[in-house]
Amino acid sequence: xxxxxxxxxxxxxxxxxxxxxxxxxxxxxxxxxxxxxxxxxxxxxxxxxxxxxxxxxxxxxxxxxxxxxxxxxxxxxxxxxxxxxxxxxxxxxxxxxxxxxxxxxxxxxxxxxxxxxxxxxxxxxxxxxxxxxxxxxxxxxxxxxxxxxxxxxxxxxxxxxxxxxxxxxxxxxxxxxxxxxxxxxxxxxxxxxxxxxxxxxxxxxxxxxxxxxxxxxxxxxxxxxxxxxxxxxxxxxxxxxxxxxxxxxxxxxxxxxxxxxxxxxxxxxxxxxxxxxxxxxxxxxxxxxxxxxxxxxxxxxxxxxxxxxxxxxxxxxxxxxxxxxxxxxxxxxxxxxxxxxxxxxxxxxxxxxxxxxxxxxxxxxxxxxxxxxxxxxxxxxxxxxxxxxxxxxxxxxxxxxxxxxxxxxxxxxxxxxxxxxxxxxxxxxxxxxxxxxxxxxxxxxxxxxxxxxxxxxxxxxxxxxxxxxxxxxxxxxxxxxxxxxxxxxxxxxxxxxxxxxxxxxxxxxxxxxxxxxxxxxxxxxxxxxxxxxxxxxxxxxxxxxxxxxxxxxxxxxxxxxxxxxxxxxxxxxxxxxxxxxxxxxxxxxxxxxxxxxxxxxxxxxxxxxxxxxxxxxxxxxxxxxxxxxxxxxxxxxxxxxxxxxxxxxxxxxxxxxxxxxxxxxxxxxxxxxxxxxxxxxxxxxxxxxxxxxxxxxxxxxxxx
Amino acid sequence: xxxxxxxxxxxxxxxxxxxxxxxxxxxxxxxxxxxxxxxxxxxxxxxxxxxxxxxxxxxxxxxxxxxxxxxxxxxxxxxxxxxxxxxxxxxxxxxxxxxxxxxxxxxxxxxxxxxxxxxxxxxxxxxxxxxxxxxxxxxxxxxxxxxxxxxxxxxxxxxxxxxxxxxxxxxxxxxxxxxxxxxxxxxxxxxxxxxxxxxxxxxxxxxxxxxxxxxxxxxxxxxxxxxxxxxxxxxxxxxxxxxxxxxxxxx
Numbered sequence: 001x002x003x004x005x006x007x008x009x010x011x012x013x014x015x016x017x018x019x020x021x022x023x024x025x026x027x028x029x030x031x032x033x034x035x036x037x038x039x040x041x042x043x044x045x046x047x048x049x050x051x052x053x054x055x056x057x058x059x060x061x062x063x064x065x066x067x068x069x070x071x072x073x074x075x076x077x078x079x080x081x082x083x084x085x086x087x088x089x090x091x092x093x094x095x096x097x098x099x100x101x102x103x104x105x106x107x108x109x110x111x112x113x114x115x116x117x118x119x120x121x122x123x124x125x126x127x128x129x130x131x132x133x134x135x136x137x138x139x140x141x142x143x144x145x146x147x148x149x150x151x152x153x154x155x156x157x158x159x160x161x162x163x164x165x166x167x168x169x170x171x172x173x174x175x176x177x178x179x180x181x182x183x184x185x186x187x188x189x190x191x192x193x194x195x196x197x198x199x200x201x202x203x204x205x206x207x208x209x210x211x212x213x214x215x216x217x218x219x220x221x222x223x224x225x226x227x228x229x230x231x232x233x234x235x236x237x238x239x240x241x242x243x244x245x246x247x248x249x250x251x252x253x254x255x256x257x258x259x260x261x262x263x264x265x266x267x268x269x270x271x272x273x274x275x276x277x278x279x280x281x282x283x284x285x286x287x288x289x290x291x292x293x294x295x296x297x298x299x300x301x302x303x304x305x306x307x308x309x310x311x312x313x314x315x316x317x318x319x320x321x322x323x324x325x326x327x328x329x330x331x332x333x334x335x336x337x338x339x340x341x342x343x344x345x346x347x348x349x350x351x352x353x354x355x356x357x358x359x360x361x362x363x364x365x366x367x368x369x370x371x372x373x374x375x376x377x378x379x380x381x382x383x384x385x386x387x388x389x390x391x392x393x394x395x396x397x398x399x400x401x402x403x404x405x406x407x408x409x410x411x412x413x414x415x416x417x418x419x420x421x422x423x424x425x426x427x428x429x430x431x432x433x434x435x436x437x438x439x440x441x442x443x444x445x446x447x448x449x450x451x452x453x454x455x456x457x458x459x460x461x462x463x464x465x466x467x468x469x470x471x472x473x474x475x476x477x478x479x480x481x482x483x484x485x486x487x488x489x490x491x492x493x494x495x496x497x498x499x500x501x502x503x504x505x506x507x508x509x510x511x512x513x514x515x516x517x518x519x520x521x522x523x524x525x526x527x528x529x530x531x532x533x534x535x536x537x538x539x540x541x542x543x544x545x546x547x548x549x550x551x552x553x554x555x556x557x558x559x560x561x562x563x564x565x566x567x568x569x570x571x572x573x574x575x576x577x578x579x580x581x582x583x584x585x586x587x588x589x590x591x592x593x594x595x596x597x598x599x600x601x602x603x604x605x606x607x608x609x610x611x612x613x614x615x616x617x618x619x620x621x622x623x624x625x626x627x628x629x630x631x632x633x634x635x636x637x638x639x640x641x642x643x644x645x646x647x648x649x650x651x652x653x654x655x656x657x658x659x660x661x662x663x664x665x666x667x668x669x670x671x672x673x674x675x676x677x678x679x680x681x682x683x684x685x686x687x688x689x690x691x692x693x694x695x696x697x698x699x700x701x702x703x704x
Numbered sequence: 705x706x707x708x709x710x711x712x713x714x715x716x717x718x719x720x721x722x723x724x725x726x727x728x729x730x731x732x733x734x735x736x737x738x739x740x741x742x743x744x745x746x747x748x749x750x751x752x753x754x755x756x757x758x759x760x761x762x763x764x765x766x767x768x769x770x771x772x773x774x775x776x777x778x779x780x781x782x783x784x785x786x787x788x789x790x791x792x793x794x795x796x797x798x799x800x801x802x803x804x805x806x807x808x809x810x811x812x813x814x815x816x817x818x819x820x821x822x823x824x825x826x827x828x829x830x831x832x833x834x835x836x837x838x839x840x841x842x843x844x845x846x847x848x849x850x851x852x853x854x855x856x857x858x859x860x861x862x863x864x865x866x867x868x869x870x871x872x873x874x875x876x877x878x879x880x881x882x883x884x885x886x887x888x889x890x891x892x893x894x895x896x897x898x899x900x901x902x903x904x905x906x907x908x909x910x911x912x913x914x915x916x917x918x919x920x921x922x923x924x925x926x927x928x929x930x931x932x933x934x935x936x937x938x939x940x941x942x943x944x945x946x947x948x949x950x951x952x953x954x955x
Contacts, residue, residue, distance in 0.1 A: 267894065274894050406894035416891055424716055424736055433718060513894045 309643020729914025
């Protein structure tokens, strides 16, 4: 065995040993999290891994950085084959992969290594320039408490660049040395190495020993740097290189299971902590999210709260989870760090008030993430949707909110009336429950109870929702939709006074207890009438009842009116007037339709069918990228004191389209955008889909 | 500090009431019930006193049928320590009958402070607290909007008057009835709700005093007349002004 083999074997063993230590440590930290089974529906998980992971679909939602990253990622996959070859060479210098392959494959192998090395080099150079010179806003932090690891990023990028350079140096100089048979080497699929080597064969050719030496330096640089790189990853934000594919596989943000559904809580469990106030109350998957974040900031750049000047930054939330875990976990995991563990025991025994006690005395909530940040969230899901590695920022926010409300009873005071109204009156504004069906007076719409008394059944239950039942503006939506249903001869009924909020706002505000009381109550009523199909014009009701009710035994087909209208119109069931005005309409996507359920085309299709001469225009941010109106996540009931109002920001975008009508498909969006239009002193009407359709209804000519 | 808080279960007042067939009470079908608002303030005031001073024990007391246990549990979920139900088939109108029952229970309890709401929001009698004080021979300050018992010996209370306030003191033990302004009642956390399930709730028969005052008749106020539209433009203004002066007498 040669000296170089010995040296390599030693380095390799040390590096792998240390890496194994680091990996075990990180896995042990994950185990501090709560259990969360993630091995169901492996098929969907593999599909996510393929699309979001390997095909980089989310990364590529942004052009420049997306293509650069994808190039580096795919390059890495290819170049890794060469790296493995090199590792084998470390132990067995004669190993030569291309030699073992049939020549076409050897050609492809060599060519792929070259092309991707150069590709990575170009992409990485651009990324370094972007980070140091261009520095887009999302790569800058939020200031205090939101560290952005610029130095680390540049170090890692530089290592990657050096790795690629060393590959090229090695192979190009190797071409100048004699082959195994003593004759000159024939380049095989190595145009770049060949071209580079030509610089050294001109009038003053480089000597064979020098070429050999330089090639070996290239080889060793790469071999050592790969091992260094591997061992740097577990201690840097570039841990995502190792964990993001795993994270994508285990994530539920694009399925399996209902997308956007909050986790049910077992309220009977014997515990002192509801929700999460520190890392060990989060699930292991939330903690893995922390490992997988590379601080790209796409979530924060898409966050309506952040971009309008609020404290919240979804990226910071995830980075804080990792920071806190890496701070606290060594004190809790046996053997992770023996010295500090001893200190923790001492601190627990109350003998020494030292650094460890200080660490244990802190919490993720308050010491890292403040209430103010948590309550700024509109639950619009833009952060989750944008994340290239399928991190669920929203789940952490929700778990912390639950802790604030359920354990500490700590929430903005404006929420108290909403909670009390929901509890006492079944609606968050404390309207009299007796007035719930008042909008339907004189419209000859039966209630489920009336139908049952007559021994009849409805095909469809029209769930009106609290906004639709009590809000003056939203009641017009309700009436318009009911008129369409009648005109289309749909056999439908309402619950009337028996309808009460399903609790979704309470759940989003962290009050799982109140939510479950309300949800179970609603399910009891619905099951009592054996309801199968529900249609509603509120996306929040639609999401809650269709997606989250199954958690408590409520299984219904729930259809949002945008989809239902589209079906009725497509089937020609809605009698409409011919012609009509040439409206220019901008449609505003509700988050709970667009991002939660990917319902973006149906509302537009409904508009086009009902208004054939209309021109549909799109705001700057639209469909899955649509900007929130600002009302979700319980924000409807909270003051918006900091920064610019989200609804004004959104309204400006909608007005900038030049539309003469703004269309919405959510009563909450209706309120927010209408207020925005008023704030901008504009006169553009804001109309619900159903109102635009109902305005075109052909009235029966002979009212008999 | 050992504190007792008397709590009444009352219907949600933001309801369109109906009169029961008896003609002397409201029809309770479909009504929602909760703790009387002022009793909530009293419970919160008690909690804050003991949180500030540390230690102590707060007992919630309610008189009525078993449904009042729900209201007592709510008080426990806010953080009160234990509860006593003085069981009676119904809550009589006569405050004296109630006061005797409460006094009988409170007498042996060696409480430092006994808190009531300023009044029950359904019956608006404002009488039970002061009567209990009288029966127990304790000083009483009513309708208190700020309360200080930090020295453990005296009550320093502030009472709101029309355009002024006064500070009233008396020695402990004492009975104090609480007005709004003391503190907003806290929202029970789930932790509190779960803890409340395990806190003691004692049920005793209410030793009601003699009932001498009873409700003879209850009636709803007359329906409000519908609004009138006088006209649609400036022509209607003189008539409007005339009616506001002569009929509504607001100008």
